[in-house]
Amino acid sequence: MNWKVWGLSKSPWVYHVNVGACNNCDIEILDCLTPRFDIERFGMVLVPTPRHADALLVTGGVTRQARPRLQEVYRQAAKPCIVLCIGACACSMGIFADCYHMAGPPDKVIREVDPNAIIAYVPGCPPKPEAIIAGAVKALQHTVKALS
Amino acid sequence: MDLGAAIGLLFVASAGAIVLGLALKWVDRKVTAMVQWRVGPPWYQPVADVAKLLGKETIVPQNARRTGFLLAPVVGFAATVVAAAILVGVNLDPRASFVGDLIVVIYLLTIPSLAVVIGGASSGNPHGAMGASREMKLILSYELPFILAMVPAMIAGGWTFKLGAIIAAPAAGSAWLTVAKVIGFVVALMCIQAKLGLVPFDIAEAETEIMGGAYCEYSGPPLAVFYVTRAMLLAVLPALLVTALWGGFHFGSVGAAAASILKFLLVVVVTVLVRNTNPRVRIDHAMKFFWFGLTPLALVAVVLALVGSAP
């Protein structure tokens, strides 16, 4: 694999986007940064702006208000950028599937902007930090294969 | 020195500063992890960061001033490279120093911070403007105590602006440890904490508050250049401190070389420990700290040096 792909797999900077979550998944993501799970071992750092991001951690199903904003955040992220849908609501809208305020699961909303987006799913309500780390690592391995 | 040797020195110094800077960036992250009871990233992490950033796309926002936006990181990088070259040249051969090179190094080392200001102001983004204005206020606050802290070194070197003379002074008889120099060292240590953009003074680049401030709109290779510049500053600024205020680097004997390296690492580790044990301060608190705390302290150091050198 070339050095750029190696760099992407060893240093994925993540940007957290909450498009309508109840905050449980957000708390579990924060847990990943704590000394017990320590995702900085993998080079993952929480960055303040989508421009610096290699992975968008999306939590929650997309509400009508958040839909254009999520699409804008994805467009403004510097490519290559993968999307990790964390939690049952991000994978499929979860229990809010038929609700009046939902505009769809994040993967459908992002594929409207970029049909070739690399999207990984971490189910759970909320997923344990171990599951989030496993999902992130698998997504990176798949990205390396897809980009090589 | 002739042009060929100068270019060679620039090349060697920049390569050395980049390698050393990235290694020290790892030291920073590893010590931070140890303080926080974590494992921390592997030794090649900063290299991976730079490699990844070089592979991303460069986005220039529509509202941004393209020239300023793209030139700012390059200008900062170039200034740091030249400052590194001067420091390397002077430490390898103190006779190669020219009159005023200390002033030139201090001047060159303000340029990376100015590059951050220009980059942030050209971003076309209110967060960038916020970061630029905060960095400007910080520069106005810490430059004066930094220069004043260098004065005891200049006086101890025999009223000179030559770094070579300052390095050679302890061997020539002047005391290498005086109260004035120690106070100056402490003041300069606080000032480089702000120059490096580290907590408690990383106000311009506050991640949680202003979305990265001046770096908000940067992505890809320009961000990589900023990253490498900050890594190089992590090597160059402690080197300047050791050179001017702590006797310089001597590689004559094994003992002297080990002492030089230990001095340098001590400065870096103190910087990292201060970073990990303090909260970020507000911009007005920082300005008050520099203007009403450090500047008087530096003036005390200058007065003590003047008194001490009076025959």
Add this chain to the structure above:
Amino acid sequence: MDREHLVRQIDNDLGAKLADLAKRGPKRVYLTVEPQHSLEVNRYLYERGGRLATATGVDCPDWIEVCYHYCFDALNVVVTVKARAYKPACELDAVARVFPGAAFIEREIQDLLGVKFIGHPDPRRLILADDWPEGVYPLRRDYCHETHTNTGRAISPDHGRARVLSALRRG
């Protein structure tokens, strides 16, 4: 002062204006009012030290019932004012006129149930999306989901029942 004392005071001062006063359980008192007296009863409870915990709305056949829940923490009592907003107009006086704490919850009830609060200092839309159509109130019982969603899935009102039946048929 205790609960009985408070109930007696309410009965004395407001008795004529209440449609009903019920004590259900040791800590709960329910006052039912007609829309024209709602503001006065709310102001009375607020001035006696009641803290508006929240307000809820119920879509009943002929009216929408807006319940204001006041906590009297020192007395360990919650007094609920059930104000009726008769359909089709569904209008009530805005309690936000008396104290600003009621402003947001009344905006939310206005968005979701369609109760019009007269005299509200800031009657803007609060929680529905900007592109949500006017006049469609999602928490009313006659709200039809398939007409007003853009998830792009064609679903019918008894969508859930159809899914269960097909799952059972598949065995």
